[in-house]
Amino acid sequence: MxxxxxxxxxxxxxxxxxxxxxxxxxxxxxxxxxxRGLVPAxxxxxxxxxxxxxxxxxxEPRTALGALRGTVVIDEIQRRSDLxxxxxxxxxxxxxxxxxxxxxxxxxxxxxxxxxxxxxxxETLPIGGFGLAEVGxxxxxxxWTRGGFPRAFLARSEIDSAAWRGEFIxxxxxxDVPQLxxxxxxxxxxxxxxxxxxxxxxxxxxxxxxxxxxxxxxTVRRYLDLLTALFMARQLQPWHASVGKRxxxxxxxYLRDTGLLHQLLGIRSHAELLSHPKCGASWxxxxxxxxxxxxxxxxxxxxxxxxxxxxxLLLIKDGRRIGVEVKRVDAPTLTPSMRIAQADLELAKLVxxxxxxxxxxxxHRVTVxxxxxxxxxxxxxxxxx
Numbered sequence: 001m002x003x004x005x006x007x008x009x010x011x012x013x014x015x016x017x018x019x020x021x022x023x024x025x026x027x028x029x030x031x032x033x034x035x036r037g038l039v040p041a042x043x044x045x046x047x048x049x050x051x052x053x054x055x056x057x058x059x060e061p062r063t064a065l066g067a068l069r070g071t072v073v074i075d076e077i078q079r080r081s082d083l084x085x086x087x088x089x090x091x092x093x094x095x096x097x098x099x100x101x102x103x104x105x106x107x108x109x110x111x112x113x114x115x116x117x118x119x120x121x122x123e124t125l126p127i128g129g130f131g132l133a134e135v136g137x138x139x140x141x142x143x144w145t146r147g148g149f150p151r152a153f154l155a156r157s158e159i160d161s162a163a164w165r166g167e168f169i170x171x172x173x174x175x176d177v178p179q180l181x182x183x184x185x186x187x188x189x190x191x192x193x194x195x196x197x198x199x200x201x202x203x204x205x206x207x208x209x210x211x212x213x214x215x216x217x218x219t220v221r222r223y224l225d226l227l228t229a230l231f232m233a234r235q236l237q238p239w240h241a242s243v244g245k246r247x248x249x250x251x252x253x254y255l256r257d258t259g260l261l262h263q264l265l266g267i268r269s270h271a272e273l274l275s276h277p278k279c280g281a282s283w284x285x286x287x288x289x290x291x292x293x294x295x296x297x298x299x300x301x302x303x304x305x306x307x308x309x310x311x312x313l314l315l316i317k318d319g320r321r322i323g324v325e326v327k328r329v330d331a332p333t334l335t336p337s338m339r340i341a342q343a344d345l346e347l348a349k350l351v352x353x354x355x356x357x358x359x360x361x362x363x364h365r366v367t368v369x370x371x372x373x374x375x376x377x378x379x380x381x382x383x384x385x
Contacts, residue, residue: 065090236313239303
C-alpha cells in the first residue's frame with residue numbers, strides 16, 4: 001500500500017469548506033481507495049453505483065440521502081445524473097447534516113452536471129495516478145516506465161504491467177466511453193490515440209491526423225478534446241508575450257500517463273524505452289507532469305517562437321513567472337534559447353531539470369535541478385524567492 005497523504009489531506013480540507021466535493025480522475029487512479037480511507041465500504045454512508053445493492057438503496061434518493069449524517073460517499077456518480085438535483089437541495093439545507101464526496105471517472109457529463117446543478121456549491125479536486133513524491137526516488141525509473149496507475153505500477157513484472165495497461169485501454173474504449181453516451185467507434189479512437197502517442201511532446205496540428213484517419217479536422221479535434229476530458233491527454237497551451245516576435249499559437253500535446261504512452265508505442269520495458277526514438281519526449285512529458293503536481297501553479301503554459309526560441313514550461317505562481325526546461329542529458333548547459341526566454345518572458349528564475357544527481361548554477365537565476373528532487377522537499381526551490 002502506497003500512502004497518499006497529500007490527496008487525503010486535500011479532501012479533508014475541501015470537505016470542511018464545501019458541502020459537496022467532487023473527486024474526479026480516470027478510472028483506476030485511486031479515487032475509491034482514498035474515499036474508503038474516510039468512509040468504509042460497508043458503511044451506510046457509502047454508495048457504489050456499480051453495486052446493485054447501492055442502486056437499490058438509492059431508489060428514493062432524497063429519502064436515503066437526507067437522513068444521513070457526517071461524510072457521505074457516492075462512487076461513480078456519473079451513472080446517476082439524476083442525483084445532482086437532489087444533492088443541490090440537500091446542500092442548500094440551512095442545517096448542515098452531511099457533506100457529500102462524489103467520485104467520478106472524469107466524465108464530461110459529471111463536469112457538466114456539477115457546473116449546472118451544483119454551481120457555487122461544489123469544490124472539484126482532480127486526481128491522477130501515483131506521483132514521484134508518493135513512490136519515492138528509488139522508483140523514479142519504474143514510475144516513468146510503467147506510469148502512475150496503481151495496478152500498473154505495482155504489478156509483479158513489466159509483462160504484468162503491460163498486460164494491465166493493454167486491458168485498461170481496451171476497457172476505456174469499449175465500455176467506459178460508450179457508457180458516457182459518446183458516440184465514437186472504439187477502433188477509430190484507438191487509431192487516433194495511437195497516432196497521438198507519436199505526436200507526444202509536439203505542437204499540435206489537426207491536418208495530418210485528419211488526412212491519415214480519413215476524417216475531418218473538426219472530428220480529429222473532437223477526439224483530442226475527448227481524451228483531454230478523460231484525463232488521458234494534456235493540451236499544454238501556448239503563452240503569448242508582447243515581444244515583437246512571431247510566436248507559436250497552437251498547443252503542445254502529451255499523453256498524461258507515460259505508462260499508457262509506452263503501451264501505445266509498443267514499449268514493454270525500461271531497456272526498450274531508453275533506446276526508443278521517443279525516449280526524450282517521454283521524459284519531457286513525465287517531468288512536466290511531476291512538476292505540475294509538485295508546484296500546483298496558478299497557470300501553466302509553454303512558449304515558443306517561429307525563430308526557434310522555446311521554453312518547455314512556463315509556470316505562473318503567486319504572480320511570478322518561473323521557467324522550466326527539461327533535458328535528458330548528462331550535464332545541461334546554458335543555451336541561447338534559455339537566455340532569450342529568460343529575457344523576453346522576464347522570468348523570476350529558470351530551472352533546468354535533468355536525470356542526474358548534482359544541483360548547480362548555470363547563470364544568474366538559472367539553476368540545474370535533478371528530477372529526483374521532485375520527490376523531496378527540495379522541489380520547493382522551484383517557487384522559492
